[in-house]
Amino acid sequence: MKNLMYFLLALTMMSCNKKNEEISPDSIYHVNSQWEQQEGKEITFSDLKGKVLVTAMIFTSCTTACPRLTSEMKNISKKVGEVNSDDIRYVLITIDPDNDTPEVMKKYLTNYKLNGSEWLFLRGNDEDVRTLANVMAVKYKQISPVEFSHSNIISVYSKDGTLAFQKEGLNVEIDETVDAIKKQLKL
Numbered sequence: 281m282k283n284l285m286y287f288l289l290a291l292t293m294m295s296c297n298k299k300n301e302e303i304s305p306d307s308i309y310h311v312n313s314q315w316e317q318q319e320g321k322e323i324t325f326s327d328l329k330g331k332v333l334v335t336a337m338i339f340t341s342c343t344t345a346c347p348r349l350t351s352e353m354k355n356i357s358k359k360v361g362e363v364n365s366d367d368i369r370y371v372l373i374t375i376d377p378d379n380d381t382p383e384v385m386k387k388y389l390t391n392y393k394l395n396g397s398e399w400l401f402l403r404g405n406d407e408d409v410r411t412l413a414n415v416m417a418v419k420y421k422q423i424s425p426v427e428f429s430h431s432n433i434i435s436v437y438s439k440d441g442t443l444a445f446q447k448e449g450l451n452v453e454i455d456e457t458v459d460a461i462k463k464q465l466k467l
Contacts, residue, residue: 332369332461332465334370335370352450357370359455360467372388373402378406434447
């Protein structure tokens with residue numbers, strides 16, 4: 281009986297160690313908060329494990345930088361080309377969760393013709409959004425009830441959730457971003 285207990289304990293420890301080895305300590309998959317998708321369903325970043333993630337933080341009522349960031353994400357997607365949607369997710373994350381409801385997020389994606397299964401728009405509570413922004417090195421500040429000042433960053437995460445590439449700024453050449461994505465997809 282005692283040997284069986286030791287065996288089960290060793291098996292449990294090996295299993296736990298294997299799970300920890302699979303996720304790098306600096307993986308985005310360690311962000312364990314709940315996020316609401318444009319369809320209203322809940323998701324965590326660990327649910328996206330095994331996919332290359334291309335992310336940007338925006339808000340839908342923005343009339344300056346966010347439409348340009350979204351267009352860049354769309355152009356990046358076009359340049360990457362058609363890939364298995366199980367391998368990649370283009371993820372927009374709102375910094376305005378009070379106003380960007382699932383209905384608003386869904387309409388935003390429709391307006392930009394980002395309707396494939398590889399596109400996600402996520403919102404969380406204010407604290408979780410701030411935590412994720414810190415992980416992603418995105419700075420933002422609310423400057424009025426409907427306006428934010430924020431970093432314009434597109435990030436590429438490997439299938440294990442580690443940062444593989446980051447592009448900052450608007451109207452910056454996207455070829456490096458596309459190359460980083462293709463490298464992660466092994467295309």
